Amino acid sequence: MKFKLIALDLDGTTIDRRLYLSDANRDAVNDAIRQGSIVAIITGKMFAAALPFAERFQGAAYLFASNGANVYDIRLQQELISFPIRAEHLPQIIHTIEKHRALYRIYTRDAMFAAEESHLVDSIRRDYPDLPVFVGPIPLNKTYYKIFVQDDDAKLAAITQDLQGLPLQIHPSDNHNIEITNAQANKGEALRFLKQHLQIATENVLAIGNHDNDMPMFAEAGYAVAVANAPAYVQKRVHMVTRPCEENGVAFALAQLGICRMDSII
Template identity: 25%
Template sequence: MDIKLIALDMDGTLLNCDEAVSDFNREKIAEALAKDVQVVLSTGRWLGSCYPYAESLNLSSFLITCNGGEIWTIDKKLKERHLLDPQRIQMMWELAEGLRMHARMVSTDRIWFGERPDDFSTHEWLKFGCESHDTEKLDTLVKELSHYDDLELTNSLPINIEVNPKGVHKASALETVCDALGITMENVMAAGDSLNDIKMIQEAGVGVAMGNAQEAIKNVADYVTDTNNQHGVGKAIDKFVLSK
């Protein structure tokens, strides 16, 4: 497989449990870049919390943020943005509040955690999220939200749920990036650990699950690498990019 782009989830994948990029991962990314292979962060994080990592890794093309809700160039020019209806955001916040769950909402101007705006309609909304160790609450929320066909439901941890507009996910954003770079998804190696990574792992030429990934991710991946604390990303780059 002629890999020309490496798409990396961040939390649980590129980053170890200290939210750091290991020296080994950093070295292998630098070697891939030296071979003119693009490296793209494809994350549920918003731009402000992932850009410093991209800068420190000397990445040079695009950033996929908020699970595909936005695509940015490395010089912070917005290429694409997909927004949730403010009424949907308010409905989800009220559902979470009724279940006594704290919502984490991402608007284009800030992150809202455990609080709400006075008027939802005065903000542009990228993503909704909720987290709980109470699986019954999570199941109830998923059941309620599954009735709305304009929502894309996923997670970034087994204990959370994340919501984007329908059809907005990391794979759709990667397809846009590939078009811009003149390559196809067959030229992509994608690595991740959670349900918000599953579509990009399925559609990539090489789909890599982390050793710490949810079982559903391992089941659809072409390859299972080591964990995020054992440099799994760097080892996968070595195997599928640098040794070719």
């Protein structure tokens, strides 16, 4: 099966919870690129955190960060489009999250902000030591692309309900979290834009992901693959379920579909 465009999620799909990219997954994606597939990394990660991972592939062409809020041509080193959270909605969003006493962090293109110290801040400092991190009152004069909220499910449901009237995308990307972006910043819109930009038909697109925020991307692909660690409701929406992320699921799927050499997964 030949696909001209491969849309690839990172966290929980291509890299594991330790942010580890296996040799097998890297080599399989590189082999697909050598054989002519265009690879687009479409991730919930903020731009500054995602770009170093995208650049570990030899020839990945596009990066869609913060679920498509930043659309970047890697080869041209040029941002194509961006969809920040609208500034007039920020006070209401932040007030709503803080009213429910939920933990959150908020991203510009290249820095992270948080209202207070927490494990959410500690994990960013640990995993991305070069990323600027600011803790304190959230400055409202910045351009923000995504808000990550993590807490118990009841709080997340209440926040989602309270923000229903705003033009936002709100998706879980893992257990006990939600990601808030501009209404136009979701992985499906990102992939639709890229198909039109490259004039590639839907049937020539493969998408591989693992969670709720990947389902809009699956809907824009001719063939959708979920790793086996994806929730059951996500697995039901795809054409193929591959091995778990920790067992080189991306490499296995590409090999099974004839996109890379089978020895890439060994």
